[in-house]
Amino acid sequence: MKVFVIDVSRCNGCYGCQLVCKDEHVDNDWSPVAKPQPDMGQFWMKVKETVHGSVPKVKVEYVARPCMHCDHPACIRPEDQGAVYKRTDGLVIIDPEKARGKKELVDTCPYGAIYWNEALEIPQKCTGCAHLVDEGEVPRCVDACATEALKFGEEEEFKDLIAQAELMQPELGLKPRVYYVNLPKLFVAGEVYDPQANEIIENAAITLTDLATRQSWTCQSDDFGDFWFKRIVAGKYALRIEAQGFKPYAMTELNVDKSLNVGSIALEALK
Template identity: 35%
Template structure:
């Protein structure tokens, strides 16, 4: 059976907030029986946008991570709910049934993603219901997908085998896989948010003056093993991404024809700029 899934490309999101606004527009002051009660005017972000800044000047990367109900196949909220207050539909969507969930604050506390919100006025746990009422009416995209100017959010209805193929093909990941909740919200380029980056610049003497060196080969080595390699750009800059924070000691090995090889040892904590590495001209 085909089920609904969401793919969010972290690299394409630039924090425009259109998805969050579209959700607010859909659910504020609107009632959808069996799906969602009205969203509060203030205080709730059923699609939240979390920003993280990596690195230090001049190597800075600002990343935005949209977070929402993950519509888990093994949903903790479903286990925490009483009297059928949370339903897992056959099409993969998880719904907190407003008519049954009143007073059940434990549903909020059960979510490992912080994606269930407490409506104090209504004494009701609430989360984004994947626009189930619109999809049931024949829509093929949730409003967050429709409103995204960069196509960072994709709505898919596919069977599980096809979804597994896409996960492998596109390198998709889920949030907090250790929680074992089997989310149906997948992320592309999630390393931009969860991993560290390091970079620097390479320079050397050219015609008597120190210039940036384009086209220099930069290898990243750990424990005697090359883990990555890149080439400096026009400005002599290089960067490596997708590294684990606090992953210990590394060595940069730099080579460019006409210059003596260079090297730099460093210990990776968080994302870092390693400065300018100056090569010396090789002997004629």
């Protein structure tokens, strides 16, 4: 069975995968797996850009999103009589003839991967470039990825990567065959300084504690006085800063529902 494995940490946001998908499918008829994609309005491979934090503590991450080619696709319904089907290799295909006029299929996908082609009156989506796969090739998006962030092949081939991967919205129970490594998470960041000396403070011990689980993480401020806690989940946290010669500093509750820059924190020197 075929799978996609996407390493988000390797993606540099070139949008090459999105562009070559358009090049492969606009004005090209790959029947019986796909009719031509419109020039505008559809991105069967779509790169989602997310900006985390605020200046100067900012991270930009890119997540490539094709059809998830689920094992239990919400778009396959008995009443549609084969308008959408799953191939033996795992790729999910919308039959452009049987699906004609079935605009309601657009709303069946919780990932928003199905589009409506008004001119042809058919729902359309990523096919995993099934026409290329049948020739022994990989999808165009994978072939074009300069950083090898996108991989495609047999599940067994990528078992080590899959073991450390995550699924998009696993709670839906659809069992996607697109696996993500290093999916974006939230961060808490800031900097520590001495206002009297007007200098940053290196090697301050910063502790972040999850108020729900009581789990704690510790780091030290770097040569610029900066500190980062990366890849944390949303929740409520406490932050404590300690440095030799300074009074401890505490934030008793931080509501982290998005990446948070707590700013420049001044420590008071001991007398």
